[in-house]
Amino acid sequence: MDSVYVHIPFCLAKKCLYCDFVSMPYSPPVAQRYLGALSREIALLKEAGDFLAGPQDKLAVKSLFIGGGTPTVLETRQLEELLDLLGKNFVFQQGSGVGAGAGAEVTIEVNPATIDTEKSSTLLKGGVNRISIGVQSFSGPELKTLGRLHTSRDALDAVKTVKDAGFENISIDLIYGIPGQRVEDWRRTLETALALGVRHVSAYELTLEEHTPLSGLVEKGALRMPEEDEVVRLYFLAEEMLEAAGFVHYEVSNYALAGRESLHNLNYWRRGEYLGLGAAAHSFKRASQRFFSTEGAPRNGKRWKNADGIFRYMDLLEKDVLPAEEIFLLTPEEEKREFVFLGLRTREGISVSDGRDLFGPDMEKEAGLLVKEGLLEMSRGFIRASRAGFPVLDAIILRLLAGLGL
Ligand code: SF4
Incomplete structure (x- = not known):
């Protein structure tokens, strides 16, 4: 297992x-109950021998990501309890003490309104070494x-607080394509971000999710989403300014200074294994002889998702039932599809030789057509989206998959 979420x-x-x-x-009381459920989930996984051999066993991971929600909304003592639980079950921290040994990337998501000096030092002591x-x-x-x-002031203060506490690996999330956002507004946000000296920036295009209040406001005409060409301008402005400041655009929405790429997210895009703990968390395990379809045909890995409902998740665990509810055994076609759509999200791209193993000569033939249009590039044994291709990546992936018969 490479990563834990x-x-x-x-x-x-x-x-x-x-x-x-x-x-x-x-x-606070629901969160306390939830921490108990998390502890039970880990204990049951150990009993099942699925990831951890036995109750005393600690699983070494390359990355651990505490996300949400807003993990730092927990009280300091609850954060301590969470990190203590993780440290007792996973090896991720350098030095001595809880979880000692591996030197993994350990990230926690922070909302600017929920961090202070006390929580920051609790996180640092508990083995967190990356703040998002x-x-x-x-x-x-x-x-x-x-x-x-x-x-905005809270955000500036949050960066200062975690820096003063001793964190240097700091990432910030930004959103572009917000109704009413002008190019000069986005430029100012990027300038402010760069002035903070952070090591990693995620710049996401705002997407309208169904049944959210924002989508309701857009449907009613109270807000207008920007046109596609406006969004593409914002996308290229981020790329231009962040690259000029030394950031590498290593994934369609992510920029990092050298060596500060998110190992945790790279593991998702490279189809590494991960274990998700908590309500609605996803997990992925590669193929083994144990994964067979009901018809007996071998499958190509397993993905599963825990119960969505927070109370349902806790109820199940309190009855000693593991909360995995949606389980998918991947077919060879699904594995191929994942290889393409996850790999092409990264600047590194997909390996030509892996592509040949999965698709035979078709991969290079179909990718070649998109290379001629300037949407993909092929070099040094990899196929990747070109600069012009990155902002229209979804459409490129659909065309490539269709060409490959998927
Ligand atoms: S987007 Fe807002 S409400 Fe949703 S998980 Fe993040 S902080 Fe919470």
Whole structure:
């Protein structure tokens, strides 16, 4: 197992207007019950011998990601309890003490309104070495449109707080394509981000998720989403400014200074194994002789998702039932599809020789057609999206998969 993801589904009192993540307002007693359920989930996995050989066994991981929700909405003592639980079951921290040994990347997501000096030092002591702050924008009106419950000042203070506590591997999330956002607004947000000296920036295009308040406002005509050409301009502005500042555009939405790429996310895109703990968490395990379809045909790995409902997740575990509810045994076709659509998200791209193993000569033939159109590039044994291709990646992937008969 390469990575572990832990979902903490609690947030501030009011959900952001664009959010469709599994989360609920933070309640100390519910969060306490949830921590108990997480502990039970790990214990049951150990009993099942699925990931950990026995109760005393600790699984070494290359990355651990605590996401949400807003994990830092937990009280300090609950954060301590969470990190203690993880440290007792996974090897991820350098030096001595809890979880000693491996030197893995350990990230936690932070909402600017929920971090202070005490929590920062608790995280550092508990083995966290990477902070991902959900800034989204440095413009007050844009934060309001998104329904974020923090200000631009809170975000600046949050970066300072975690830096002063001793964190140097800091990432921030930004959103572009917000209704009303002008090119100069996005430029100012990027300039402010760069002035902070962070090591990693995720720049996501705002997508309208069904049944969110934001999509309702757009449907009613109260807000207007930008046109595609406006969004592409914002995309290229981010690329231009971040690359000029030394960031490598290593994934369609992610930029990092050398050596500061997110190992955890790279593992997803490279189809590495991961274990998801918590409500709605996803897991992936590669093929082994144990995965057979009901007809007996060998499958190509297994993906599963834990119960979506926070209370359902806790109820199941309190009855000693593992919460995996949606289980997919991948067919060879699904494996091929994943190889293409996950691999092409990265600047590294997909390996020509792996592509040949999976598709025979068809991969190079079909990719060659897109290379001629300037949408893909083929060099040094890899096929990857070109600069012009990255902003229209979804359409390229669909065409390549169709050409490959998938
Ligand atoms: S902080 Fe994140 S998870 Fe929580 S409501 Fe906002 S977008 Fe959703």
